[in-house]
Amino acid sequence: MGAFLDKPKTVKHNSHGEGNGLHYGLSSMQGWRVEMEDAHSAVLGLPAPGMTDWSFFAVYDGHAGSRVANYCSKHLLEHIIRDSLVARGTQGFQAGSDSSTSDPSAPVPPRVEAVKAGIRTGFLRIDEHMRSFSEFRNGVDHSGSTAVGILLSPEHFFFINCGDSRAVLYRNSQVCFSTLDHKPCNPHERERIQNAGGSVIIQRVNGSLAVSRALGDYDYKCVDGKGPTEQLVSPEPEVFEVIRAPEEDQFVILACDGIWDVMSNEELCDYVKSRLEVSDDLERVCNEVVDTCMHKGSRDNMSVVLVSLPNAPKVSEEAVRKDAELNKYLELKVEEMLCRRGELFPDMVTVMRNLSTDSGMPPLPPAGGLASKRSVIEAVYSRLNPYREEDADCEKHDQSESLVGRK
The missing domain is CATH 1.10.10.430 (Phosphatase 2C, C-terminal domain suprefamily)
Structure with missing residues (x-):
């Protein structure tokens, strides 16, 4: 369940960037935990034909070690793009047709359902791939990680969640969308756990793990006769597609549970909105978020990514x-x-x-x-x-x- 330091480590890792009509800032801080197990991804322009105007952001909240979170931060996107192509045929992730395209040889943007299927396939394949690592195979490393992300195309948001980190969309000065946490006590999750021979005790899988979906955690994925999505802990993400509304969309927040433990969706969005009216430095705003959450009582690692869209609040x-x-x-x-x-x-x-x-x-x-x-x-x-x-x-x-x- 994690050990704590006598004093929090408040040194922060920051990054920022802009492109594809958006700005982003991020901040991560170890806090009171004895180890920093969070990781993140921020990619402007996907390394795939016809997808340079797409972007990808994610937060990974590791537990029992940082190996899975760190590996996923570097390789999950390539699995979503590359491995899903293999899994779904030569067109796969980019399968689609557009009769209005003047150049028939030009790359065709992927269809919505192909994107959602490709994301799911990418998660399952990276989880299968990591299982072969010697430290996991030999039982030396027992780490796992949640993953919450967003894939932005010019027309759509694809919200991705596996675990209890969370993403929210702020539109028209209110929370328009939020991913759903995967907790063992959720009826659908509990049913899968029990069907795999497990139990939910003190709201944890077999009384130990606080999330019901995650990458890694192979100790919970070894039930004979069950597929990867039927195990005690599933690596399958939920993927939600939301059509973009450029005149109304303001920002997206991705954060681990160290943030959400002390702020609700509405509280965090209201706070971020108020800070964007004071500063357009997204790193500074993210730093203020993690500091505020620590002072509000969070004892966990904390990571937050803020994606600012064209209609975001302006400095007043x-x-x-x-x-x-x-x-x-x-x-x-x-x-x-x-x-x-x-x-x-x-x-x-x-x-x-x-x-x-x-x-x-x-x-x-x-x-x-x-x-x-x-x-x-x-x-x-x-x-x-x-x-x-x-x-x-x-x-x-x-x-x-x-x-x-x-x-």
Whole structure:
């Protein structure tokens, strides 16, 4: 179920890009977990004939190790494109016809059903392929990974989900679509697990695994007489096709359960919308998401990909002004608390508690609350903390002891 560190690791991995009429940013952070098991993919322009105007994004949430998540982040897309061609014949993923095409030799965009079938085939084939790796075959590695992704064509969104990471589409300032989590307690998932001779105990497969679909996890995929989609844990993704509405679509969020554990679909989208009105730096917005979720109590690895579409919220001068005023208000309030003479220097818990009861507080970011402004508060606290040098020395001492212990 995972072990935790004494202090969270808050160094982030970031990336961003633009193309095919969209922008994206991503952020991933280890947080409180002893290992970073998340991975991600971001591809603008697919490496297949006639698909340079397609894009692919995905988040992989590993468990019991990072091997499966890391391998899938590098190779799942090529399996979807290449292996599905083999599985479905020479045309396969790109099977289609378009009588309006002026050049009969030009690559033909794939049909919707061919894309959905190709995605499914790609998942099954990469799962079969990884099973042959020596570390899985010999039982040395027991890792698995969820996968949530989106394949964007000029006309369609193809949402892909296998596990309990999640993707949402924000359209017309509301959540228009969300993938469905694959949990063992879901009736359809429970039925498959029981038919394979397993059970659901404390909402986990055989009392252990918290997801009912995943790549890897071969300990749960060895029931004789059952096909790959009939095992205790299935590698089969659900694929949902949504027609794009360019004048209405605003953004797509892909995130692991470390994000969704502390924010609902609506809360995260409202928060992201409010931050896009303050900054068009998508990496910064994603960093604020993972920091806010950690301060809201998430103890897991956290990864989020934000895909901004042409109709995304734009930076507003009024929103920027209000955000700056809120930051200034918080800074002054914290300074006031810390500079009171004759009182013991308060800890951060006390500072946050006092701020939470401040009736004169300007409006906080929706769904983010004080947690989303923790960095502003901590900056003032660190600057005015009379014990900060001593704390820093103690921290260095703790780190050196930790390093010695690892040698």
